[in-house]
Amino acid sequence: MNYQDLAKLIIDKVGGEKNVKSLTHCATRLRFNLKDDQNTDEQSLKNTSGIMGVVNKGGQYQVIIGSDVGNVYKEIVKQTNISSEREEEKTEDKRSTFAKVIDVITGIFTPILPAITAAGMLKAVLSLLVVFKVLTTESQSYQIMNFMADAAFYFLPILLAASSAQKFKANMFLAMMVGGILLHPNFAAMVTAAKESGAAIQLFGLPISAVSYSSSVIPIILSVWFMSYVEPLADKVSPKAIKFFSKPLITIFIVGTVSLVVLGPIGYMISDAISNGITALESVSPWIVPLLVGTFTPLLVATGTHYGLVPIGINNRMTTGYDTVIYPGMLASNVSQGAAAIGVGIKTKDSSVKQLAFSAGLTGLFGITEPALYGVNLRYKTPLYAAMIGGAAGGLFMGIFRTRNFSGGSPGLLTLPSYIGDNTLSFFYYACIGAAISIIVTFIATLILYKDPVAEETSENVSSDSTTTKNTKVNFSGASIISPLQGTLHNLKQVDDGMFSEEILGQGVAIEPSEGKVVSPVNGTISAVFDSKHAIGITSDDGIELLIHVGIDTVQLNGEGYEYSVEKDQKVQIGDKLIEFDLKGIKAKGFKTITPVVITNSAELGDILIANEGAITFSEEIIKVMK
Incomplete structure (x- = not known):
């Protein structure tokens, strides 16, 4: 499946474009904010080639793609208007507070990670050059590379302002301006002078803390969050004729003032408290947090x-x-x-x-x-x-x-x-x-x-005197597998067990039986029997290795309700009775009786064709193996 088709399928299975409030992506995942996460087809997504998994946690519906996520994201953007700024419908957010907080943190920090990573790696390279005496800290080359690396850290509030504005639905450029206010060289000079002289910094009599906000994290996030409330109010009170001028003026004046006087110092104190807390924890037991x-x-x-x-x-x-x-x-x-x-x-x-x-x-x-x-x-x-x-x-x-x-x-x-x-x-x-x-x-x-799944099940359930036969070399032009049960044929993905539904054990089908009898689907040899009698292994004369597993988790019955009609290494023909089982009794004990029929050596074979779902009888073909 190509990126275009995969993007189209994903949008369809998450409930369509109208169900998506916003979308971003990290290194491996598409991260959707959905209006209704119940309006999705999660099973279809999980079963789609190119999708590794689906996680609905932390307030986000996450589709795990892998390293190709960027290409899939671009295709979604091309096919939809999800990435554009538009007025979203007001819907009730039923997520927990914790989920909302995690969603906000993820949405703010995910977009800036490339810049932080680039700066960090540049710093690491520079450190290596100094340690191995390629450069000295006094050289111009060092100083230039150093400020290049420091740029993302020093101007971190501006980067966070942009991503926070996207998350809080505020004007990005006004938010970046607030970041610039906190970092302005004149304000930094005033802070330095105030620290040296002990003089106060005031704005119309309001005290401003002598705090430097370069490389800070929390102050700008609080400021942009505050802006998301001020900006709509400024829009509301601004006369229509001058709104173009008055709205940004009111927004910046209020947010800039409150940021310098209240929110900036609060954010600084929170950051300092976190740092002091980590330091205190380290002084007591420095190994606890890294261990956890x-x-x-x-x-x-x-x-x-x-x-x-x-x-x-x-x-x-x-x-x-x-x-x-x-x-x-x-x-x-x-x-x-x-x-x-x-x-x-x-x-x-x-x-x-x-x-x-x-x-x-x-x-x-x-x-x-x-x-x-x-x-x-x-x-x-x-x-x-x-x-x-x-x-x-x-x-x-x-x-x-x-x-x-x-x-x-x-x-x-x-x-x-x-x-x-x-x-x-x-x-x-x-x-x-x-x-x-x-x-x-x-x-x-x-x-x-x-342990490999097949080997693990065998080792737990096969009797001490029973061992599977060695793989027979596959050499055939084609083979048919007849239904071993009577009932309803299903796709293997319908089985509520990842070992079968994800085809970990191999390709095959599943049958919901209507009669408690299993017959041989091929001419061959019984290659594995189990103490619990809930499953049986057969190797066909063509070298196809089959596992018939009657029910899900039925190994827990320890053989109750099951009876073998054959022994290990016994030769069997199509239609020979293999197992009898108490269909009603197994269901009454709360176990599902859907029966996977799996080709465990699928990787060694050619194309494997599966019959259509529906009613099936003992004499009908369910699988065709091609050369």
Whole structure:
């Protein structure tokens, strides 16, 4: 599917353009604000090729695309008017306060991350040049590169003013003007003079705190939020004949004054309090926060709330010059996600999973974890646990040694130079060691915990004297698979079990049985039987490996209601009875009886054609395997 088709499908499945209030994107996700998140077809989105997953958390409807998200976003913008400024319908926002706050933070900080990342990496390169004596701090080249890197940090209030205005629906250029007021050189000179002389700064008798707002975060956000209320009032009270002049005049005068007198100092105090709180926590137990961040960041990423940590890390760097809690912990977590996926890639025997795991794992090591998280780790669970263990280990190490991050960026191996600063490589070494600990611990834990789904089920349920036969070499020009049950044929995606619906075990169909009998769909050999008798494996004479799994989670019945009619290694013909089961009794116990019929060696075969959904009998063809 191309970007154009994918964009069109996504808009349709999120309820159409009229259901979208706003749209932005980060490194891997489309982030929708929807008017009604119940008016979506989430299952269709999840089942669409090119979409890794869907998350409805933190006040946003997030469609995970991966590294191609920018191209899909551009196509959506081309096809719709979603990105343009327009009057939106007033709808009741039923989200929780927490969801609203996370949505605001995400919307403000996501657009400015490229500038912050560029500045951070430029700072890291400059630090390397100084450490290896390519440049000196007195050289003009150093000074020019330094102010180039400092630009995004120093003028951070103006960048935040622009993104905040978009989020709060205020005029972007007036908001940037407020940022300019807080940063104006004349005001900075007045602040310096006031600090030196102890004299007060006043505006019509109103006291203005002698505070510098360069590199600050909270003051400008509060100011633009305040502007979003002042601007409509200014529009209302301005005479129509002079509104073009009076509206911006009233807005800037009120917002500028309140920002300098009230909101700026309040924001500064909040920033200072956060910084002092982190410092106090460090003095008691410096390892606690990096340990927690390293452990639980995957869960925050899964819910889309990890951007709530970003402002804390930025605030720490802006107030103290470095961050020792958020970014080191996220570094440990991100590389662990990548290592877990690579561990799956090494251990799995499924070629399609192997390819996905290696690709997503490398991306995770470099700081973009969504492909690894959604494509592999959450999918199989045990790699996620391994990543949390490794993230905790790396976060603990970096917390104990108070590893300092000086310039941010997307936490991963590519941003390790952002730990170079204070004219030393010590923190860079600590970050490298912490990342290595995370990778090694996660990798080992993954190799221990992860098992391929088929192998895992077999090891838990096959009797001690039963083992699956070795794969038979597939060599045929084509083969048919007859229905092993009578009932209703469904697409495999209708099965409420990710192992089957996501085709992790292989391609196939599902049948809702109307009779409690399973017959052989092929001529072949019984290759696997189970103590619970709820499933059976068959290898056809053509080398097709089939798994018939009667019901979902029915292994919990421990064989109650099931009876085998064949034994392992027994030869069978099409139509031979394999299993009898108590259809009504299984349903009465609350279990679903829909039965997946899966080709577990799908990757080794040619095209697999599936019959249309509907009523099916024992004698009808359900799958056609082509050469």
